[in-house]
Amino acid sequence: MDLSYSPAEHAFQSEVRAFLAEALPSDIAARVARGDGPTRDDMEAWHRILNDKNWLAGPWPTEFGGQGWGPIELHIFEEECALANAPRIVPFGLKMLGPVLMKFGTKSQQAEYLPRILDGRDWWCQGYSEPGAGSDLASLKTRAEREGDHYVVTGQKTWTTLGQYANRIFCLVRTKFDGKPQEGISFLLVDLDLPGIEMRPIRLIEGGYEVNEVFFTDVRVPVANLVGDENMGWTIAKYLLGHERTNIAGTGFSVQALAEVKALARKVLRGGKPLIQNPLFAARLARVEAELDAMRLTNLRMLSLAADGGQLTFEPSMLKIKGTEIRQTLNDLARRALGPAAAPFPSEDLDNLAIAPPGHAQNAAGYFNNRKISIYGGSNEIQRNILAKGMMRG
Known part of the structure; x- marks a missing residue:
């Protein structure tokens, strides 16, 4: 889907893609693509690379060592990183504690801890x-x-x-x-x-x-x-969870996973024809693709609202619910496509299969691990309660 970015946003997207092509180590990207990582060394190496570029904490204000990115720039950066198989930035210091310290921390706490988050001394x-x-x-x-x-x-x-x-x-x-x-x-x-x-x-x-x-x-x-x-x-906890739940939506990871499922469905044969031509599978794939397109547009509307100074309330809960459901649906479609070949846990067991997709090996380990994403950060059932209360009050 072609998203309607402004010329400046398209230019930034091109800059991010060029940086990733040049700076992301190919061995790290390969491990992420296979589902074998990232390892601790991979995460720390990518942390250093981004910090050297001054892109590690892009949304942070410049006074704290960031770039002052707006919500749409952050969205572009995270989506392009996911598509390039970059390691996910560990969020606890950068995306959770950092914003909390900037809003609620003392000057001495900010001076002590924020630089240590950036240079990697504190995990x-x-x-x-x-x-x-x-x-x-x-x-x-x-x-x-x-x-x-x-x-x-x-x-x-x-x-x-x-x-x-x-x-x-x-x-x-x-x-x-x-x-x-x-x-x-x-x-x-x-x-x-x-x-x-x-x-x-x-x-x-x-x-x-x-x-x-x-x-x-x-x-x-x-x-x-x-x-x-x-x-x-409790006030600080709710503030932090708003950041966490938006991050959990993971639109970039879903875009990447959708491309991998399509590639897999073109290779797998059912009744002598590629699985992607099977009407039932194609309908399921089309439905989740439409849901992903709708979620990306909704996400951008919310980001635009936030960029204009609007206040998000229960909207992160909606993104958290839909984003995690879409990611799990894509895992399930990959599992259905692989059939018995999805059973092995180590991704190496899939490497020699002719039907294995060119990217992430959709094995049992990845499927089971992603069952958690609709639970952490506040279960989806809790998020629905938040939505219901917000709609009734609105």
Whole structure:
């Protein structure tokens, strides 16, 4: 679909494509395309390349080391990166904590942490979910009790993505134990090297290891690491989740996946004909393509509204729902196209198959791993509740 960018936006798109063609290492792109990565080294290498270009934090204001990109420029950059099989930028420092510190942090916190996010000295992870507080985040139990110049933190976080690589974690903790649950939450920055912290891996159904449990036992965290006022963590959490849910939509990844499914359907034969000529499969493919086109246009309308200073409220929830459903539908179509060949977990098992697509090997590991995307960042059921409340109030 040809999107109606302005001449300046088309010029920026061309600039991004040229940069990716020149600067993205081919071995890293190949691993991402196969579904074998990116590895930690890949992510850190791409982080450095983008930072050297001063494009790592493109949307950040120039005063904090960014380019001051608007929402549409960021959309173009992320979509082109996805199409080029660039590693996804780890979002926790750049897209979550960074904006929070710029809005709610003190000058000293901004000066301390923002440069360390950019140059890679700090790898942040997110401490939100708990065993009994996932979609119902307000019921979290991790406690932070003040003792002089420190908070003493005790509790547990779970589903902590890439925590095994991180040296710091931003956490929601309970600092008030009566009244409405939302009113007693604070936002705290924690050094993972502090005594009393244990990180345990969680093995996923496809055999991968990218999420963790984190246990805090009487961890002493300086009060200076509190972001915003005590007990205003719920306000900060909602602000951060708005950034996360828009990012989860992943239109660029869906555009890429659609192209791969089409390439696969042209190779796979059913009844002596390419699968793409099968009326039922073609209808399913056409439906998801139409939904993707509609979502991209809706996304651009929202981005245009935000660029003009408009306030987005429940719209990120809509993008999160539709974006994750489309990505899972494309995974399912690839699985149906491959049939028994989708069963192997390692992508190498598919490399020699004549029907394997030229890009990402749509194996069982990728299919199962992407079942999570409609759950994290607030499950799609929760997002529908947010939409319903927003529409009724509107």
